[in-house]
Amino acid sequence: MKDEAASDPPDRDSGGDVGDTSEPPSSGLERRRNDRFDVTWQVDCETEDTFLYAYITNISEMGIFVKTDKPLAVGTQLVLRFVPGTTQETFVLNGIVQWINPVRPLGENLNPGMGIRFQSLELPDRERIVEAVRTIAYVRQADKN
Numbered sequence: 001m002k003d004e005a006a007s008d009p010p011d012r013d014s015g016g017d018v019g020d021t022s023e024p025p026s027s028g029l030e031r032r033r034n035d036r037f038d039v040t041w042q043v044d045c046e047t048e049d050t051f052l053y054a055y056i057t058n059i060s061e062m063g064i065f066v067k068t069d070k071p072l073a074v075g076t077q078l079v080l081r082f083v084p085g086t087t088q089e090t091f092v093l094n095g096i097v098q099w100i101n102p103v104r105p106l107g108e109n110l111n112p113g114m115g116i117r118f119q120s121l122e123l124p125d126r127e128r129i130v131e132a133v134r135t136i137a138y139v140r141q142a143d144k145n
Contacts (some may be wrong), residue, residue, distance in 0.1 A: 034060035037136045043082040045116075054113075056082060056128050061126075063095065063117040071100040071114035080116065084132040091128065092111065094119045 019035040036058045043066060055066040055099040064080070072078065076097045085088050103112045118129065 036060045046079045067113040
């Protein structure tokens, strides 16, 4: 299933605070340029002092959403390691936390996590990401027909 907004938190309509640090910094037009596709892929997120094992729940050509109860701070730079379902070759990419969808009391947020934008992608890595995302789109379109 694809979402129209590339950088919106998946549950934006169910309680995202508009003025807090979890607000995506990019414009609405930019957020809609890249389709996002739901996936369930394991990912390792590593910073200088943190190692987080979590799941990617959606991906676009520009970034990913990582579901976690302990999102890292906006602006945190990290190294991502994951294997897309379309290949067995591991991606090792740099990213930056663009926004967070924090855990909220009383279960108001059913999808906590963080939006991560890929950074400093070399051409071969960008081509592999684009290929993985297009493969997902193709398979999902074929399943609809």
